Structures are given as C-alpha cells and as structure tokens.
Amino acid sequence: MVRWEPDAAGRLRRAALELFAERGVEATTVAAIAERAGVTERTFFRYFRDKREVLFGDQEGFAGLFVEGVRAAAPDAAPLEAVAAGLRSASDFFTDDARDGARLRSTVIDAHPGLRERELLKMADVGDRMAAALRERGVAEPGASLAAKSGIAVFHAAFAAWVAPGQTRGLADLTEDGLRELRAIAR
Amino acid sequence: MVRWEPDAAGRLRRAALELFAERGVEATTVAAIAERAGVTERTFFRYFRDKREVLFGDQEGFAGLFVEGVRAAAPDAAPLEAVAAGLRSASDFFTDDARDGARLRSTVIDAHPGLRERELLKMADVGDRMAAALRERGVAEPGASLAAKSGIAVFHAAFAAWVAPGQTRGLADLTEDGLRELRAIAR
Known part of the structure; x- marks a missing residue:
C-alpha cells in the first residue's frame, strides 16, 4: 500500500478506495478496510460513520x-x-x-x-x-x-x-x- | 373532477395527481386512482406500469x-x-x-x-x-x-x-x- 498520507484517516481512505476498486463497494467490509490500513475497526469508526462516507463525507x-x-x-x-x-x-x-x-x-x-x-x-x-x-x-x-x-x-x-x-x-x-x-x- | 382530457390515460393522470397532492404518493393506491378516474385497475395498468410512472413516464x-x-x-x-x-x-x-x-x-x-x-x-x-x-x-x-x-x-x-x-x-x-x-x- 502506498502511504500517500501519513495519518490514519488518510490511510483508511486510501485502503477503502483500493478495495472498492478491486472488489466493488458492496463486497468491501469495514473490517477489510481497517485491516488493509493497519488499524482497528474502532479507529475506522472514529473517522467515518460508514464505508460510503469515505466517498461522500x-x-x-x-x-x-x-x-x-x-x-x-x-x-x-x-x-x-x-x-x-x-x-x-x-x-x-x-x-x-x-x-x-x-x-x-x-x-x-x-x-x-x-x-x-x-x-x-x-x-x-x-x-x-x-x-x-x-x-x-x-x-x-x-x-x-x-x-x-x-x-x-x-x-x-x-x-x-x-x-x-x-x-x-x-x-x-x-x-x-x-x-x-x-x-x-x-x- | 375536471375532465381536462377526454381520454382514459388523461383522466387517470389527473386523478393520480390530485390524489398525490391530497394524500401524498405513498398513501395513494392504484385502486383509488382508478376509482376517481372512473375506470378499472386493469385499465390503469394498460397505460402505466405503476403509480410513479404517472409522474415520470x-x-x-x-x-x-x-x-x-x-x-x-x-x-x-x-x-x-x-x-x-x-x-x-x-x-x-x-x-x-x-x-x-x-x-x-x-x-x-x-x-x-x-x-x-x-x-x-x-x-x-x-x-x-x-x-x-x-x-x-x-x-x-x-x-x-x-x-x-x-x-x-x-x-x-x-x-x-x-x-x-x-x-x-x-x-x-x-x-x-x-x-x-x-x-x-x-x-
């Protein structure tokens, strides 16, 4: 993963976009996004309410x-x-x-x-x-x-x-x- | 009801719009639209697939x-x-x-x-x-x-x-x- 932003929110955003592009939005779970970004699901929800908010927040x-x-x-x-x-x-x-x-x-x-x-x-x-x-x-x-x-x-x-x-x-x-x-x- | 169009499709459209305005779209049934237009439900479906098609057909x-x-x-x-x-x-x-x-x-x-x-x-x-x-x-x-x-x-x-x-x-x-x-x- 290219860490083009050093912060957790940026890593989560990048991870989500990559997974959406690879698998589609429906098939991508918050757990998978957090895992790829190297953080916990709890951290994900500190920044985003749900996975679509990554796209439209x-x-x-x-x-x-x-x-x-x-x-x-x-x-x-x-x-x-x-x-x-x-x-x-x-x-x-x-x-x-x-x-x-x-x-x-x-x-x-x-x-x-x-x-x-x-x-x-x-x-x-x-x-x-x-x-x-x-x-x-x-x-x-x-x-x-x-x-x-x-x-x-x-x-x-x-x-x-x-x-x-x-x-x-x-x-x-x-x-x-x-x-x-x-x-x-x-x- | 003002019959501003003589045909059944026109009467159905007018009846539907009146009922949508009075009760809202959700609360309006096809049966009620057909009744107000003075035709059967079967006639409604000859012209429209569903009630929303009256608005966006x-x-x-x-x-x-x-x-x-x-x-x-x-x-x-x-x-x-x-x-x-x-x-x-x-x-x-x-x-x-x-x-x-x-x-x-x-x-x-x-x-x-x-x-x-x-x-x-x-x-x-x-x-x-x-x-x-x-x-x-x-x-x-x-x-x-x-x-x-x-x-x-x-x-x-x-x-x-x-x-x-x-x-x-x-x-x-x-x-x-x-x-x-x-x-x-x-x-």
Whole structure:
C-alpha cells in the first residue's frame, strides 16, 4: 500500500478506495478496510460513520469551499465572476498530490450508477448553495441559478479532465479553461 | 373532477395527481386512482406500469423532444444555438392547456425529496443526450457538455417560472428569456 498520507484517516481512505476498486463497494467490509490500513475497526469508526462516507463525507465542508469563494468575491463582481471565485476556491483545495486519490475515487463512482447519482445530487446541492450565496449578493433569479448551475457544469467537466489518465495540468488551470469555454459558447 | 382530457390515460393522470397532492404518493393506491378516474385497475395498468410512472413516464419521448431539436438545428449553428433549438422544441410541446397538470405535478414533486432527486436525474439524462447530439454535430468536449448543461439550467428555471402561481406567460417565451439571461451572465 502506498502511504500517500501519513495519518490514519488518510490511510483508511486510501485502503477503502483500493478495495472498492478491486472488489466493488458492496463486497468491501469495514473490517477489510481497517485491516488493509493497519488499524482497528474502532479507529475506522472514529473517522467515518460508514464505508460510503469515505466517498461522500463532509458535504458541508466541500460545499463551503465554493460558497466562501462566492462570498469573498469583490462586491461589484458580475454573477459569473462571483461563481468563478467559488470555483477557484474549490479548485485550489484540490492540489496535485490529491489527484491519485481523486482518480481512484472517480473510477469507483463511475462504475456504480447509484454512486454516480449520489455524486450528481451532491454537485446539485453545491449549485443550490452557490445560487443562494448569489441571491445574498443581490443577484435576482433566474440569473443566480443559471450562473451557479453553469458554474457547476464547468467544475464537473474540469474535474473529469483533471482525473483523466495521463492528465498533468492542475485543476485550477482546467477550471479557467472551462470558464473561458463557457463564455465562448454563450457569446 | 375536471375532465381536462377526454381520454382514459388523461383522466387517470389527473386523478393520480390530485390524489398525490391530497394524500401524498405513498398513501395513494392504484385502486383509488382508478376509482376517481372512473375506470378499472386493469385499465390503469394498460397505460402505466405503476403509480410513479404517472409522474415520470416516457423519458425516451421527453428526451427525444430536446434531442430532435438539436439535430434539426442549422448545420452551422453555434453550440448554444443548437441547444436553444432543442429547448424550443421541448417548450413548444408544453402548451398552455398542459399548465394546470404540470403545476399539480410540480407541487407533488417539490414536496418529496425522493421525487425531486428523480426529476433531477431525469433532467441530467436529457442534458447527457443533448451533449451527445452536439458531439455528433462535431462539437468537442467540454464545450458540448457545458452548452447542454447550461441549456438544462435554462429550461429548469423557465419551467419553474411557467408553473409558478399566477404566471400567464408561455413556456417558450420564458425559455427565450432564460437564454437571453444566460448570454448576459456569461458576457
């Protein structure tokens, strides 16, 4: 096992992703995850409520990256500029040393329709929260939702490109490309 | 009961929506739907596999409206123009005499998180199919997905406005507004 993170939570996350990729999520037990990570089951439950939380844990923290970015944008920033600030805030969080883990996670999720749905709902929730943050800034509907949802489409595409085999460019870079592409398309 | 469609399928749909709105989806039986529509249960099952199909039936036909519109767009139309043609094709299908039924359906769906998720997945599927139709036209990724998903955001917002209380403007009109708004936001 490659110990790409020194802490127990990181080892557990890596072990779970490897086992999910090898055996599928259903066939993987918490006992097997703990064993591969070299910790007890009790330690697993100190970090995660259940095995799926390894894939979808901390939705609040994840969505918060986007929302804080929107809130921190210049007061006179246009709606899509504020959304871009949200995407940048999230992109900066996913540094290149997180790419291998994200790649493995994407492989697992893409292989399970139920997990892909949950991922879709998770991103839709982030979009709803960014739209709410835009309305707090005085952006009216439907503009707020359109800007937020278009931004989510950009992030989704950039993330898929970031974890694609052989990709070496950073997520922040790919996100900027996507924002440029969105502007070009809507022109 | 207002018989706003003369056929049995239409009466069953209306009866089901009324009962879902009154009692919730779980508490509504096929027997009760058939009784209110004045037909037998056997007739219900001639038109629908189960009670949820009244809300989400014919995804192929629904998605087809969008995809055919994209395919029928002028060969030199820009990606968002082709998506706009898809949205127009779908909007034209929802004429004003379908609004009361759509309003009742939205009320039922908005009250159930599980149904809202299914609606979200249904729209995501339409987006994926429009993106595929754009790729057939030679549009590269991520442009195809961004244009299709932004278009779905426009349609979603326009549909919500169309079924809002007191709204008298047509869906096609509201969709054009949304497309203009999207262009303004991305400028």
